Structures are given as structure tokens and as C-alpha cells.
Amino acid sequence: MTPSPTRLLLALACCLATAPAMAAKVTKVDVSGLADKVMEDNVRSALSLSDELEKDITARRLNYLLRQAEAETREALEPFGYYSPVITVKRSDRERAVGEPAPGRTGAANDSGNTADSDADTAAADDAQAARRPAGERARPDRILSVSIHIELGEPVRVRNEAVAVDGEANQDKTVAAALTAFVPREGAVLDHRLYEASKSRVAGALAGHGYFDAELVAHRVEVTRADNAADIDLRWTSGERHALGAVTFNQEPERVIRDSLLQKLVDWDEGDPYDAAKLDKLRRSLTALDYFGLVDVNAKPEDASDKVVPITIDLTPAPRSIYTAGLSYGTISGAGVTGGIERRYLNTRGHKALAQVEYAINRKMATLQYRVPAFAWLDGWYTASLQAVDELTDYTNSRRLELVGSRSGQFNNQLNLVASMHVLRERWAYNIADDGGGALAPIDYSYASFWFPSLQAEYIDVDDRLDPRRGAGGTLTVRGGKGGADGDATFVQLHASAQWFHGFDADSKLILRGEAGHTFTDQILDLPPSLRYYAGGDRSVRGYGWHEIGPKVETDAGFYSTGASNVVTASVEYERYFKGPWGAAVFIDSGSAFDGNKPDMHTGVGVGVRWRSPVGPVRIDIARGLDSPDSPFTLHLNIGASL
Numbered sequence: 078m079t080p081s082p083t084r085l086l087l088a089l090a091c092c093l094a095t096a097p098a099m100a101a102k103v104t105k106v107d108v109s110g111l112a113d114k115v116m117e118d119n120v121r122s123a124l125s126l127s128d129e130l131e132k133d134i135t136a137r138r139l140n141y142l143l144r145q146a147e148a149e150t151r152e153a154l155e156p157f158g159y160y161s162p163v164i165t166v167k168r169s170d171r172e173r174a175v176g177e178p179a180p181g182r183t184g185a186a187n188d189s190g191n192t193a194d195s196d197a198d199t200a201a202a203d204d205a206q207a208a209r210r211p212a213g214e215r216a217r218p219d220r221i222l223s224v225s226i227h228i229e230l231g232e233p234v235r236v237r238n239e240a241v242a243v244d245g246e247a248n249q250d251k252t253v254a255a256a257l258t259a260f261v262p263r264e265g266a267v268l269d270h271r272l273y274e275a276s277k278s279r280v281a282g283a284l285a286g287h288g289y290f291d292a293e294l295v296a297h298r299v300e301v302t303r304a305d306n307a308a309d310i311d312l313r314w315t316s317g318e319r320h321a322l323g324a325v326t327f328n329q330e331p332e333r334v335i336r337d338s339l340l341q342k343l344v345d346w347d348e349g350d351p352y353d354a355a356k357l358d359k360l361r362r363s364l365t366a367l368d369y370f371g372l373v374d375v376n377a378k379p380e381d382a383s384d385k386v387v388p389i390t391i392d393l394t395p396a397p398r399s400i401y402t403a404g405l406s407y408g409t410i411s412g413a414g415v416t417g418g419i420e421r422r423y424l425n426t427r428g429h430k431a432l433a434q435v436e437y438a439i440n441r442k443m444a445t446l447q448y449r450v451p452a453f454a455w456l457d458g459w460y461t462a463s464l465q466a467v468d469e470l471t472d473y474t475n476s477r478r479l480e481l482v483g484s485r486s487g488q489f490n491n492q493l494n495l496v497a498s499m500h501v502l503r504e505r506w507a508y509n510i511a512d513d514g515g516g517a518l519a520p521i522d523y524s525y526a527s528f529w530f531p532s533l534q535a536e537y538i539d540v541d542d543r544l545d546p547r548r549g550a551g552g553t554l555t556v557r558g559g560k561g562g563a564d565g566d567a568t569f570v571q572l573h574a575s576a577q578w579f580h581g582f583d584a585d586s587k588l589i590l591r592g593e594a595g596h597t598f599t600d601q602i603l604d605l606p607p608s609l610r611y612y613a614g615g616d617r618s619v620r621g622y623g624w625h626e627i628g629p630k631v632e633t634d635a636g637f638y639s640t641g642a643s644n645v646v647t648a649s650v651e652y653e654r655y656f657k658g659p660w661g662a663a664v665f666i667d668s669g670s671a672f673d674g675n676k677p678d679m680h681t682g683v684g685v686g687v688r689w690r691s692p693v694g695p696v697r698i699d700i701a702r703g704l705d706s707p708d709s710p711f712t713l714h715l716n717i718g719a720s721l
Contacts, residue, residue, distance in 0.1 A: 530559020621682020
């Protein structure tokens, strides 16, 4: 029996329907016309096509993704204020753009305003062609291609009218008013939705941070008129009443290690004071700085407020009571050595701390004992008593020092820390003077001095990151002076200041400026022990010179050795640049001098360095050379930790 024509057509249709579609692979998507990388990244992340790169997809799927690309690109540009861009999508194996009709024909427009008939026809033809290939060849992609998306942004939408306000009690709040004043975009500016949302969040944060927990956004409208490239912003809150700070409850789990009465002294508000999140943040920092607790969690609970008074709960997890340390050390003068110590974070429920450390090196032995008591009556800080003994014996010098220090430290604010201290110093020293020509060393002639002196120190740090600052400044000012010497008649007064300034050009580069100046008011500088004199040279001074190399010297059997001076001045300019990952490089120039009298003998060093952002902090390795001697050797300098 001969099959009917209808049955033959049905069979052919079934074969075509079950045949595998023609495969394609997109290897790359090029986006052009955008100078802003953030904008480009947003476009790429919005493209469904990006998820199909290097995958085998059918011709029909490919054409669908290409038609979607225009709409997705358009939507990705709107947050930046561009609502009417001209977008051209092309595939590398076609002359015409996606959606553009073939010459001599027109097609019906799709939802994006482009014609799609010719693309659909081509996809159908591709699938039919694939069906005719042998089955063994159908797995490989028929086309490997790239896609280009060219964008002409056109005119951006700008803010035509902008009305942003807060009604109610918060209308008079300075913090809320500052957030409103800083609101962007303003009239005439491009409608950048990122700035708009960030500004809206800042106002909402200011309201919540000052206790306006009942604040409500009653109007939030951004109306875009595409024909005029204009937008109208209408944004308005009602604040409600301001809440108050309530009582603080401390929860120490699994056990209470510090008295609540001691911690309560850190609370700088009375129950019923206006709510201020900054006070909660300050309390959190103060509790963290105590180092009693491994975890500090400060919780305000407005949902539990009674009569607008918010209770505060602080959950504290005690840190381990004891810290044991051990390690190896190496110093240019001290040589190789070992270190060890123990610290008790809390000796009792009154929060007392104790520390014992020992350093035993070839040329240097040091032992330190320290006892600290919380001092919260005036400024957050500590009463500290410490005793330190140092014995140093090198080819150049022979010295011993015993110093007792009592101090009171206090945090004046987030940036400024103050320390007042009293020192009692006993020191013995001698230089290994060169031989007298007979081949024997000159007999050791020890000098002795005992001094007592008060000291005042102010430390200011205002940077974006204390471990690795990129912007900001820091500095220290110290004033100390007292009386003593071998006969008890020597007097001195010292002023010393140091400063650092950081300026980041971008995320990977910064300029660092450093400076130091110190002066001793005394006519008896040789009566001051070496620990009270100024020195220059070394890692954190003038690189290119050895530790304490610059300044007045005495000739010893091992060479010339710096004795210290009454004055010091140093300056440094450094440029750092990070490349890929945590590695970077630096170039620098340092200059300075330790000197007596009024005229410094400046020494200058230049060098290059390697920088590594390690898990334990910045690591700096520098190679430098002094410029003041033609045969000056290169010196190696290593620093680990913050540069402040």
C-alpha cells in the first residue's frame, strides 16, 4: 500500500522535530563604548549570555540570548542615569546586527523594537542543516563565535526637581540635618541610583542611630520623563519621637570573670538620656580594648522599649586567662636570641593584669615586669607599674639599665590617647675605647647616672586602617624633663615630635610622608645616660645607614660608635605601589641627623623595597644606600606590622 502524501509529511515533520538542533559556542563577549569599568561590569553581570560562555547551545537558544542582550544591557545602564542608549549587538559570523532585517525584507518588530523574523528563520535553517548531518558529527559545535555589544550612551537623565525632607522631632536633629544636606544627587546632577540609594540609607541610618525607631518613609518617588531626560525626586520621612537609652545588662558566659560594677564605669550615659548609637559603639570599643573578652556583642532592643526607653544588653565571652609567648629574635646590635613571656589578661574580678617577658640574645639581655590596674574614673585607660632591666655588651659598648615607671594612660577620644608617667632610671655605661697603641684595650671607665623625671605624651591617630593606612595622619608629641646625673645636679628638658601622613591615590598606591624632630635643653648632655639621648639611622629613621649610625661618635676597638646627641631631625618621602595580589614595591628617600649644637649634619639615603600584605600584617623589606660616602655599603631593612 502506498503511503498517502499527508502521512509522508507527518513522518518528515517528526524526524525534524526529534533531530538534534544545530550547536554553537560563544567564547567571548566584547562590550565597547563605556569608559566606566563599574558600568561595564554591571552590564556583563546582567547578561544571560555570560552564563553560557564556552558551552554548546542550540541556534534557537543563542538567538534568544542575543535578542535578550539588548534589553538586559539597557536595564543595566539605567541605575547610572542612562535611559536612552543606542545598543548594537553583533555576532562574529554575521555582517548585520542582531534584529536587523536582511536586505530587501522587513520583519515584525519584537518587544525591544528590533525585527526578529530573519533571525528566527536563520535559526530554523541551522537546525534543519544539523538534522541532515550524520549522527556521529552532531555532538560538535557548528559555530564558534564571539559577540560584541557596542553602546552609545547618549544624554543622561538629570534631576529636575528634588524634594527630600524629614518631618517631626528629628527636623531639629543636627545629625539627621547633616545627612539631608549631604543627600545626592541634587538638582542638575545625573540621576545615579547608586548615590540615591546610598543617600537614602544614610538618612535612614541617621534616624535609627539617634533613636527615631518609629520613623516612616511616607513618600519615595523617582519619576523619570524620558522625553525630557529629566527626573523628579520626592522623598519624605516622618520621624516620630526619639527613644532614650536604658539600663545596661552585662551577660558573661560561660562564667563571670570581671565585676559588672567595673564594667558599668565604662557606660557614659544615664538611663533616660537621648538614644545615640555612637555611645554604644564607643562602649563596644572600650570593652574590646580591655582584652578581657574574646567576643563583645552590644545589642539595643527597641522592640522591648518601655515608654520609649531602650534596654541595652551586652553579651561577653571571656578570652583565655593566660597568653604564653615564645619565639626567636635577631637584632643588628643584639644578635640572635630567644624570647618568652606570659601575660595574665585578668588576675582577679577587679580586672588587674600582669606581664612578664624575657629576651636573651648574644649581646643583649632584657627582663620586663608589668602590672596594670583599670582606671575608668577620668578617661578610659590604665594605671601601670613596670620594671625593666637591660644588660647590653657588644664590641662597642658595655651598659646596664634599670628603670621603674609608673603611668596613667587615658583615651581622650577615638583619635587621641594621653599618657602621664614618672620615671626612675639608674644606668651604667662605658665605651670599649680603642687601644692606646700598646696593643691593649684601654681600661673600662664606667659612667653612672641616676635620674628621675616626669613625662607627658599625646598620641594622635586618624587613619582609615591602623594596620595598613592609606589615608589620614598620625603623630606623637612627648615632653619630659628631670634631674639627676652622677652628682645629682644635671637637669634636662626634652621635646620630641613625630608625624606621618598617608595619601592614597587609588586602591593600590599611596604616598607616605614622615618627619621627626627632637631637642634637649641642657648644658650637660654627656651627663645624660645613652637611653636619654637622640639617635638617627636604621629601619624607622634614615634607611641606608646602620642602626644609630648617624651622629656624634667615639672611636672604639671595633670601630666608630654613635654616642647619641642632644638633637634629632629626620624626614622621609616614600611611594608604594601594589601590583597583583598582596605584593607590591616601594621607592623612598630618607634624610636626617642626630647632632649637638645648632647645625645638623644631614645624611641622605635612597632605596627600593618589596611590600607584602601578609596574614599577620604588612611586611616591608628595603634595600638602601647612603649617599654621603662613595663607598657606602647597601643596607637591608626589615619591618613587620603597622607603619604608624
